[in-house]
Amino acid sequence: MTSPLANDASLTSLFSARAANIKQSAVRDVFEISMQPGLISLAGGNPYLQSLPLEKLAESAARIIAEQGLEALQYGGGQGTLELREQICQVMAAEGITDADPENVVITAGSQSAQDVAAKVFCDPGDVVLVEDPTYVGALNALEAYQVEVIPMAGDGEGLLPEALREQLAQLRTAGKKVKFLYTIPNFNNPSGVMLSEQRRQQIIDICKKEHILILEDNPYGLLKFDGAPLPPLRARDAENVLYLGSFSKIFAPGLRIGWALVPAELKQRFYLASEAVTLCPPTFNQMLVSAYIRDYDWLAQVRRYRELYAERCETMLEALEEHMPAGVTWTRPVGGFFVWLTLPDHVDSYPLLREGIDAGVVFVPGAAFSTKPKSSSLRLAFSAVSSENIREGVRRLAPILAKAVTKQPSETTAAG
Amino acid sequence: MTSPLANDASLTSLFSARAANIKQSAVRDVFEISMQPGLISLAGGNPYLQSLPLEKLAESAARIIAEQGLEALQYGGGQGTLELREQICQVMAAEGITDADPENVVITAGSQSAQDVAAKVFCDPGDVVLVEDPTYVGALNALEAYQVEVIPMAGDGEGLLPEALREQLAQLRTAGKKVKFLYTIPNFNNPSGVMLSEQRRQQIIDICKKEHILILEDNPYGLLKFDGAPLPPLRARDAENVLYLGSFSKIFAPGLRIGWALVPAELKQRFYLASEAVTLCPPTFNQMLVSAYIRDYDWLAQVRRYRELYAERCETMLEALEEHMPAGVTWTRPVGGFFVWLTLPDHVDSYPLLREGIDAGVVFVPGAAFSTKPKSSSLRLAFSAVSSENIREGVRRLAPILAKAVTKQPSETTAAG
Numbered sequence: 001m002t003s004p005l006a007n008d009a010s011l012t013s014l015f016s017a018r019a020a021n022i023k024q025s026a027v028r029d030v031f032e033i034s035m036q037p038g039l040i041s042l043a044g045g046n047p048y049l050q051s052l053p054l055e056k057l058a059e060s061a062a063r064i065i066a067e068q069g070l071e072a073l074q075y076g077g078g079q080g081t082l083e084l085r086e087q088i089c090q091v092m093a094a095e096g097i098t099d100a101d102p103e104n105v106v107i108t109a110g111s112q113s114a115q116d117v118a119a120k121v122f123c124d125p126g127d128v129v130l131v132e133d134p135t136y137v138g139a140l141n142a143l144e145a146y147q148v149e150v151i152p153m154a155g156d157g158e159g160l161l162p163e164a165l166r167e168q169l170a171q172l173r174t175a176g177k178k179v180k181f182l183y184t185i186p187n188f189n190n191p192s193g194v195m196l197s198e199q200r201r202q203q204i205i206d207i208c209k210k211e212h213i214l215i216l217e218d219n220p221y222g223l224l225k226f227d228g229a230p231l232p233p234l235r236a237r238d239a240e241n242v243l244y245l246g247s248f249s250k251i252f253a254p255g256l257r258i259g260w261a262l263v264p265a266e267l268k269q270r271f272y273l274a275s276e277a278v279t280l281c282p283p284t285f286n287q288m289l290v291s292a293y294i295r296d297y298d299w300l301a302q303v304r305r306y307r308e309l310y311a312e313r314c315e316t317m318l319e320a321l322e323e324h325m326p327a328g329v330t331w332t333r334p335v336g337g338f339f340v341w342l343t344l345p346d347h348v349d350s351y352p353l354l355r356e357g358i359d360a361g362v363v364f365v366p367g368a369a370f371s372t373k374p375k376s377s378s379l380r381l382a383f384s385a386v387s388s389e390n391i392r393e394g395v396r397r398l399a400p401i402l403a404k405a406v407t408k409q410p411s412e413t414t415a416a417g
Numbered sequence: 418m419t420s421p422l423a424n425d426a427s428l429t430s431l432f433s434a435r436a437a438n439i440k441q442s443a444v445r446d447v448f449e450i451s452m453q454p455g456l457i458s459l460a461g462g463n464p465y466l467q468s469l470p471l472e473k474l475a476e477s478a479a480r481i482i483a484e485q486g487l488e489a490l491q492y493g494g495g496q497g498t499l500e501l502r503e504q505i506c507q508v509m510a511a512e513g514i515t516d517a518d519p520e521n522v523v524i525t526a527g528s529q530s531a532q533d534v535a536a537k538v539f540c541d542p543g544d545v546v547l548v549e550d551p552t553y554v555g556a557l558n559a560l561e562a563y564q565v566e567v568i569p570m571a572g573d574g575e576g577l578l579p580e581a582l583r584e585q586l587a588q589l590r591t592a593g594k595k596v597k598f599l600y601t602i603p604n605f606n607n608p609s610g611v612m613l614s615e616q617r618r619q620q621i622i623d624i625c626k627k628e629h630i631l632i633l634e635d636n637p638y639g640l641l642k643f644d645g646a647p648l649p650p651l652r653a654r655d656a657e658n659v660l661y662l663g664s665f666s667k668i669f670a671p672g673l674r675i676g677w678a679l680v681p682a683e684l685k686q687r688f689y690l691a692s693e694a695v696t697l698c699p700p701t702f703n704q705m706l707v708s709a710y711i712r713d714y715d716w717l718a719q720v721r722r723y724r725e726l727y728a729e730r731c732e733t734m735l736e737a738l739e740e741h742m743p744a745g746v747t748w749t750r751p752v753g754g755f756f757v758w759l760t761l762p763d764h765v766d767s768y769p770l771l772r773e774g775i776d777a778g779v780v781f782v783p784g785a786a787f788s789t790k791p792k793s794s795s796l797r798l799a800f801s802a803v804s805s806e807n808i809r810e811g812v813r814r815l816a817p818i819l820a821k822a823v824t825k826q827p828s829e830t831t832a833a834g
Contacts (some may be wrong), residue, residue, distance in 0.1 A: 011658070011684055014597050014631055022691045032494070046491055054486040062479035069471040073670035074463055077449070109526045109674070112697045120562065121436040145537065180431050197476035212432055241428070253490035255701035257526070267428055274439045277558040279694065280529045286700060297822040306735040 018125070021242045029331045030354070031394050040394035043363040045190060045338050046385040047250050051305050053297060060292040064285065070242050076284040078276030080107025080260070084287045087294040092246060094300065095222045096232030096379035097262070101237060104263050106272045107282045111220060111247040111259030113275070115142040118181070118243060118261070121274045128172055128179040129216075132160055134341070134370035134378065136190045136218065150372050151175070157332065159196030160184060169211045181214035181243070186234060188221040188337025189381035191370045195335055198231060220247040220259075223303050225336035226311035236341045240264055243271075248290055250338070251303050256286040260342050288326055310338065313383040313391060320392045324399035328406035338384035341367075343377060348405045350379045360396040435542070435677065438561045447771065451780050457811035460780040462607060462755050463802040464667050468722050477709040485705065493701040495693030497524025501704045504711040505677050509663060511717065512639045513649030513680070516656060521680050523689045524699045528637060528664040528676030531823075532559040535598070535633055535660060535678070538691045540565045542770070545596040546633075549577055551758070551787035553607045553635065554615055556600050566594070566666070567789050574749065576613030577601060579620035586628045598631035598660070599648060603651060605638040605754025608787045608797035612752055615648060622655045631681075637664040640720050642753035657681055657755045658689075659738065665707055667755070668720050673703040728809060730800040737809045741816035745823035755801035760794060767796045778815035779814040 011042035034041035044264055064072050079085070091099045108114040115138065123129065131139065132151030140405040143150050151172075153166045165182070172179050182204070186196035196204070208215050217234045225231065235244040238345035263271045293299060317340055321331055325342075332341045344350065351366040367376030380396075481489050490548035496502070502519035509517045525531040532555065540546065548556065550569030560567050568589075571581045582599070586620035589596050599621070603613035613621070627633050632649045643647065652661040664676040680688045710716060734757055737747055742759075749758045761767065768783040784793030798815075800808055 011629075011631060011681060012687075013685065014539055014629075015684075016537070016539050016541045016544070016597075018541070019687055019691065022538070022687060024686075024690055024693060044492070049487050052486065052490065057486065057490075058483035060480075061482050062475040064475075065471055066475035067480055069469065069474065070466050071672075073466050073672040075461070075666075075671045109530075109696045109700075113526075116695045121439065122431055122433055124433045124435070127433070138694070138697060145691060145694050153667075154686075178434075179487070183499055212428075212431075214428060248491050249492075254492045255488075255490035257696065257698070257700040264428060270436055270439060272431075273441060274436065274562060277555070277562050278530060278533045279526045280555060280675065281674070283526075283674040283700060283703060286703065297790065311607065352504060394783060415825040 018145055018147050022141070024143070026043065030363050030365060032330060033358060039358065039361055039363055040132045040386065040390045040397065041363045042381040042386060042391070042394045043365050047254065047306070048309060048385050049253060052253065052302070053307065056297060057289070057293065061289055063266060064288045064292060068288065072285040072288050074284060076281045078134045078228050078281050079272050080105070080282050081287045081291065083367065085292045088246065089292055090294070092244075092262065095246070096230055096236040098236070100262050104268050105267055106268070106275050107257050107287060108261060108283055108338070109274055109279050110249060110257040111218065111245045112138050112142065112253070113278065114245050114259055114261040115139050116145075117226060117271060117275045117278065118133065118302065119143050119146040119148060120163065121270055122163055122180045124216070126416070130165070130179065130182045132184055132189060132192075134189075134191050134367060134376075136185060137369045139218065140370070140372065143183070143242070152372050155194065157194060159186060159194050159200055160204060161191070161201050162207060165204060166207050169207065171211070175212070179211070179213050181216045182208055183216045184234070185218045187219055187231060188224065188334055188339070190221070190337070191339050191365065191367070192341040193332045193334030193337050193339045195231065201234055202237060205230070205234055205241070209238070209241050215242045216245065217242050218245045221337040223251055224307055224310055226307060226314065227335065228304065230305060235262065239292065243267065252290065252293060252299070256290060257284060258286050258290050310383045310384055313386065313388060314340070316388040316391045317381065317395065318384040320395035324395050326403035326406055328397065329402050338382050340381045340383065342379050342381060342402070344406055346377055346404060348377045349375045350377060351375070351381070353401055354404055356401045357398060360397045360401060362394045364398065423636070430584050432496060432530065435562055435564050438564055439558070440561070441658040443520060447780050456780055457803065457807045457814065458776055458780045459800070459803060459811045460782050460799040461802060462722065462799050464671065465726060465802050466670060468726065469719070473714060474706070474710065477713065478706055480488060481702065481705045481709060489702040489705050492702060493698045493704070495698050496507045496689050497522070497699050498704045501708045502639065504708055505663065506822070507711070509679065512636060512649075512663070513647055513653040513683065514661065515653070517679050519794070521685050523678045523680060523685070523692050524704060525676050525678060525692055526696050526699055527671070527674040528635065528662045529555050529559065529664060531662050531676055531678040532556050532635070534688060534692045534695065535563075536560050536563040539631070541595075545594045547585065547596065547599045548580070549601055549605075549606060551608050551784060551793075552600065553602060554786045556635065557787070557789065558602070569789050572611065574611060576603060576606070576611050576617055577621060578616050578653045579607045580622060580736065583624050585820070586624065586630070588711060590628070596628070596630050596634045600633045600635065601627055601651070602635045602652055604636055604648060605641065605649060605751055605756070606636070608756050608784070608822060609758040610749045610751030610754050610756045612648065618651055619654060621772065622651055622658070626655065626658050632659045633662065634659050635662045637667045638710055640668055641727055642726055643724060643731065644752065645721065645724060652679065660684065665789045668723065669707065669710060669716070673707060675699065675703050675707050685802060695730065727801055730803065733805040734800045734812065737812035741812050741822035743816065743823055746819050750804045758801065759796050759819070760821055761819060763794050765793060765794045768792070770818055770822055773818045777814045777818060781815065796825070
């Protein structure tokens with residue numbers, strides 16, 4: 001009785017086809033490195049939690065366990081608590097969505113989990129999803145794990161180009177491809193920092209509606225527009241065709257892993273069941289702690305504090321780039337969010353520069369992490385969790401490395417890789 | 418420019434093929450109902466949290482946020498904290514696994530999430546997974562969401578039948594099917610309460626090894642053997658071929674959603690990356706709270722308290738069944754865990770009895786929830802979270818309903834559905 005597989009001693013032969021698509025992300029590559037003392041990390045998209053009311057949160061957490069521990073520590077409903085879903089509707093109102101129904105909110109283990117569920121319930125292997133180029137690495141990972149064909153879309157300083165989207169969709173239609181959705185971060189894209197212009201928002205909605213594809217809108221940074229007047233998300237203009245993802249990670253605390261999806265009514269039930277099949281229910285205690293935070297604390301004042309802080313740090317970073325960067329390097333000028341996106345001449349591959357950066361005491365994320373393409377001449381700098389002093393010093397350390405890369409001949413750069 | 422899909426106005430046409438496999442579970446059906454006042458719920462597999470040291474936990478939670486809030490509320494590593502992974506190795510040592518390496522532990526959002534990841538990284542559509550019949554509904558949901566062909570395996574009062582497993586695998590091999598793993602709950606199976614006998618453990622390991630399939634061992638109840646001497650899990654005998662799932666939900670608190678996988682070394686990296694692609698990282702705060710619990714509290718004494726309590730309640734339930742149940746109803750006699758499994762004559766479908774139970778003030782979970790088969794003459798009763806008084810009263814309420822079902826002719830029973 002010999003198994004046909006008996007010759008292949010390795011259990012790795014049992015992996016699914018999709019498992020081969022699951023790769024280490026360059027962002028996580030540098031996660032551990034970033035912790036090294038002495039290094040200035042411009043890599044991690046971490047919020048600056050120092051300004052949170054930790055003493056008050058500690059009291060809230062203690063009270064929840066002492067007074068409602070039997071509920072907080074027990075299983076809960078798969079869709080999340082009603083109290084928090086109602087509060088999430090308040091948060092979305094501040095983001096510009098005023099017609100959300102708690103019935104259509106599904107609370108998830110961070111908005112990452114909602115991206116996984118979206119890929120799962122919509123995408124068969126070979127289905128197409130359009131994304132901005134560059135886009136959030138976590139979304140790429142979630143999509144690729146389901147063998148989705150991810151197609152990057154060109155943009156400029158005002159975000160995704162509607163005309164390019166229209167043309168791409170027409171081509172895909174002609175080619176007989178099944179396009180399921182456009183994944184987009186219209187506000188302060190991670191990693192580019194770019195905000196989709198107001199004018200383009202309606203155009204993109206119209207195009208997707210006409211082509212009968214869903215928009216998966218990811219808006220973790222929406223409230224962090226520096227001047228304090230958030231642009232309403234796409235979902236504010238289209239309740240039927242937009243599946244909206246929100247998160248407490250950037251406006252409160254990522255360590256609680258609480259995000260949500262606002263799902264078009266006719267898609268809600270299946271989305272929710274799929275989410276339940278992954279985690280049973282979001283952590284009850286964490287939901288209650290977020291509820292206490294929204295209920296008992298001036299959370300919008302905290303958002304304002306974050307906003308001012310990030311505005312100041314972004315300004316510092318832009319000044320430092322202005323001062324230190326060599327000719328040939330360009331960058332975005334974000335009006336919100338956590339990130340600045342630097343671009344070097346086409347011939348440069350930014351990945352080998354990471355090693356040089358670490359040797360010089362500064363870490364960033366190479367652009368290829370945020371793209372389906374193997375090489376990128378860009379890189380992401382995060383200013384969110386770094387002091388102004390370190391932002392300046394980090395950029396100062398980075399400048400000579402980029403200067404060298406810019407001036408090298410293409411062949412030399414390749415050799416350096 | 419008309420989309421080929423434009424005629425189909427519904428967005429539901431965008432669902433993936435696998436989405437059709439994602440169904441409402443009967444356990445969740447009754448989750449809301451169970452909350453109704455006046456009803457005695459023998460449905461939910463909830464631990465009895467009243468005996469937890471809530472005041473001390475409240476203090477721990479407050480201290481973590483006040484003193485380590487910047488870490489607790491921030492993103493963490495995708496594999497989980499090293500401290501908790503080391504402590505998990507201690508917990509597993511108590512469960513009977515003494516050679517676990519924290520490097521091979523992946524902390525997940527409850528062990529449910531680990532089941533989802535296992536299905537994802539191992540199963541292509543049409544691949545076969547063997548399960549006990551009955552088995553955990555959450556595992557069925559996770560597997561079916563990946564279009565796995567789930568094959569139920571017969572067992573008896575000593576658990577899975579090795580001979581049946583051997584024959585089934587031979588048949589599947591002949592049929593050219595790809596079998597990826599056996600999913601098993603050897604200790605106090607949910608829902609049957611059955612414990613796999615010691616003798617069969619090695620036989621099952623040998624069969625799976627020979628056939629080159631993995632064992633996915635789910636052991637949330639392992640420490641809850643009433644007489645306090647846990648049977649070592651399969652993983653204790655086989656470190657290479659067993660992917661082991663553990664959970665704090667039953668020995669501590671499910672509302673924190675912290676579970677883990679102990680993954681064979683050569684499979685670890687991909688399993689971990691897939692887990693990361695779903696949730697980025699487990700909630701840092703929750704991990705630190707579990708760490709504080711394991712570190713600062715006599716968690717084994719708490720397990721002993723749980724064990725005594727559940728032993729007593731199980732005893733009460735068995736006595737009540739003895740007293741009230743009509744001839745024709747049989748049940749398991751668990752030596753650990755949360756559940757007793759009742760079986761009625763074959764002609765009875767237990768699903769319609771749920772409605773009658775609710776009308777009579779008692780809730781249970783119909784057996785079909787735990788099976789790939791559409792009908793079941795069995796049902797699950799949970800004693801874990803119910804007072805002895807309510808266990809007796811619940812069984813008393815249930816008895817006449819089952820008595821009626823047993824004596825009805827098959828055709829009448831069907832009509833009642």
